Amino acid sequence: MEEKKFSETSRKHYMKGGDGPDSYARNSEYQKQVLISAEDLIHQQIDEHLNIQIPRFDPQNTFRIADFGCSIGPNTFYAVENIISPVKNKYEKSNQNQTPDFQVFFNDLVGNDFNTLFRNLPSNRKYFVAAAPGSFYDHLFPKKSINFAHSSIALQWLSKIPKEVIRRGISKGRIHYLGGEKEVKEAYAAQHEEDFGRFLNARADELVDGGLMALHMVGFADGDAFSLSGIQIEYEILQSCLEDMVELGKITKEKVDSFNLPHYFPSESELKALIEANGSFCIGKIAKLALPARSKLGPKGLTLQIKATLGMLFEEHFGNEVAEEVFKLFLDKLVERPALLDHKYWEHTIYFVFLKRKGVN
């Protein structure tokens, strides 16, 4: 094994730990809705694509599942149950009720709050638990050791801000590529191409032949990449809060200029092209998930949800106090202008992507 495999990526960000009122654990209902809306698709795809003859069934086999970007729960436990149940069904139907042992690997960055994840493990779980810390853009598991890879609402996090954006300062005055200059978008797209390619390469090595992968990815409907969208309105409001903080003299304009959100949202055709270019996977399905409008969370719920996922980024760059104020301003703006809560502003496109590892069998 080569040492370079363990180079950590530069991203250090993670969800808000613990289980306090601000925590990701308490503010991730929307992410759970994504899992719920993908439930039927995952059952159906597993039933169609899981090849339980490879390898030939041996009661000593272990079925290994990895959730990439698991955060601290409880959604990851729900996701895992949602995989084990149809896999078990298929084994039971085909093998006189014999099923393998299940071992689940929970993956997230080294800085993720694994202590909280472990404390919250369901006591009635029927799988062996392990955690694998590290960036999912690197190799995390031995070759051909994973049967099912899963990742929900995590791959929009790039490994880093594109170098071009920082070096040339082309994103000054904006915290994201959405609605910005074309060259900024291109730099983000190039970073995503590199990162998603690394993700696919690592998983291709780690999955057994015929192994399966289900991804829920935040994206754009094709041809819609520059339109006003739920994500863009969220970022525009956050940006205006930062501008308010500059006006109030609490942070400098330069501090805002050097802040960029490390997120990218691909279109369906981009995703397909990247998966095909990688070449290790057959596409079982790419579908848009039907989701409840986020706007139903109301001003406070929306703010808590966004703070639980983006708050740590703001804290790291601006410090805790400024981050707190930014999200207070964010909430104020939503309360003052109820029109902002129009559901059309808060729609995401979430792609359900189901892949099967090609192999000799």
Add this chain to the structure above:
Amino acid sequence: MEEKKFSETSRKHYMKGGDGPDSYARNSEYQKQVLISAEDLIHQQIDEHLNIQIPRFDPQNTFRIADFGCSIGPNTFYAVENIISPVKNKYEKSNQNQTPDFQVFFNDLVGNDFNTLFRNLPSNRKYFVAAAPGSFYDHLFPKKSINFAHSSIALQWLSKIPKEVIRRGISKGRIHYLGGEKEVKEAYAAQHEEDFGRFLNARADELVDGGLMALHMVGFADGDAFSLSGIQIEYEILQSCLEDMVELGKITKEKVDSFNLPHYFPSESELKALIEANGSFCIGKIAKLALPARSKLGPKGLTLQIKATLGMLFEEHFGNEVAEEVFKLFLDKLVERPALLDHKYWEHTIYFVFLKRKGVN
């Protein structure tokens, strides 16, 4: 897989987390000396007993190592390197320099500070990392999935205080069986028999046929179980500190009466009998390790070491403030009576136990 496998034992205790001056991470030099003194033995035993023909070498094989009771580092990383190096050597000699991928599972109780463990992972490691939280008296891994099991200075922790001791109050006035009534010692021995039996059963299921296990266990030289020993003096002083606290009116006598240390130290003949009764392992070696005298740590070093490993037990039962005062009194006693530092009081017997899983091959 049966649900009961996941019943957690009642023990909740673990080493002092974080990496502050009181932490286990900074006060475990003695435990590292144990690993160092076992180094040659482990290399020699691996070379003698590792069967690399089973299964036939396949570069896609993974060699899985689990360290039971890993705490938060850094000793566990040292222990793991000390296993990988001779395993790799043997593979290289026999397979034209081909070696498998290594995957290491770090195990400790759910309450262990895994966040700190992950932050301290060596950046130049050449193995895949996973953590498996839970009591090592339960099943933690799928059947036949581990090649090498390791545990250093952890198996003296019983899963709980023997029921008899609590129910009948036979240990009143003492915090441990050492130097106490015969029936207390017998209750502790029975609990150890049950616990160590569970440990061996779980590992027997989890290890591959021919899989190896190296244990470092604190014990007594045969026939010496009731003599004054390093551990006994440590506990006697701790007990006298608690008595001082009662005198000072800071805790009640009843509070001390209900406090018992959940530790047991078997003799070599007890260990052999339990391993043979289990029947799943061949004994490769049982040897006493040569160790530097703990007394060299001096009063402060000794106190910090003992506090890092036992402090959480005292905190849980008496609260933080009382625990702090107890260890201050402990230090005072060592400083006031330098004779207590005589090295004969601080000798431990540590057994090196090397086992091989029996199997069809």
